Amino acid sequence: MSRHIAFSELHNFRDVGGYPTQDGRHSVRWGRLYRADSLGLLAGDDLGRFEALQVRTVIDLRHPFEVEHRGRVPEADGLSYHNLPVEVRRWDVTLFDPGLGVGRFLADRYLEVSEDGADLLRSAIETIAVADNAPVVVHCAAGKDRTGLLTALVLSLLGVSREDVVADYALTGLATERFITSWRTRHPEAELWPGFGLAPAEAMDLFLADLDSRHGSVEDYCAQTLNLAPQAVELLSNNLLD
16 A cells, blocks of 8 residues: 555655564554644645545644644544644754754654653543544644654554664655745745754654663653553554554
8 A cells, every 4th residue: 555645735644554563463554543744734635635534533733823823624524633732842943953963953852742742642642542533643734743753652552663663754754845845835934944844764763762761662651651551552552453
C-alpha cells in the first residue's frame, strides 16, 4: 500500500501502517493510524479524499490560537475531535546554534514537549489505543515535530525497531519543499529560521537516545513520566498490530 496519500493542499499526510515489530511476529495495521499536517486546509476535492478514509477521530496537537487562526478539521457526523496542545513552551529559534545543528535543536525541543506535555501525550496515546476510535489522524501544523514525537512514541510502544521509527520521522523530508513553498505563499512576510520544515533523522535519533538516557527506555518513560497504564499499551497493540 502507498504510505503517502496525495492531497492538493496537504503535503505530509501518510499512513503509519506496515512497519514490522522487532520480534517479527506482527506488523502495524494499515488504515488505522494516520499522521498529517494541518487539517484546517481541507476543502473541496481534498475534503472528499479525506472523507473517503472514513476517519473517526482527529487528534489536533496545535495550540488553540493556531486552531483559531488557521482552522480545524471540518465537523462531520461521527467524527470526534480532540485538541491536545502538547507544546507548552513556545519555540525560541534564537536559541538555534548552527554549530550544534538543526538535529540537536529539534531534539531539545522534543524533550521539552516530552516533559511539559506528559498528561496530554498520555491522553493522545490512550485515545489511539481504543479500537472504536480508529481510524485516527494525528496532526499539527507541519506534521513533523509534535506529530513526529507522538508517532515515535506509539511505534516504539508497539515494538517497531528504532531504525524504522527514525525512518518514519524522516519521511517528512519528502514533503519539505512543498510545505515551505505553500507556507511562503500563505505567509509572504514570514521570516523562516534555517531549520524550518526540516526533519533530519538525527533529530529523532537524538531525542530517543536522550529519552533512553534519562528514563532507561521509551517504554519506561511512558510508564513513569506519562503514567501510561500497561492496559493501555495492551489495547494499543491489540488495536494497531496484525
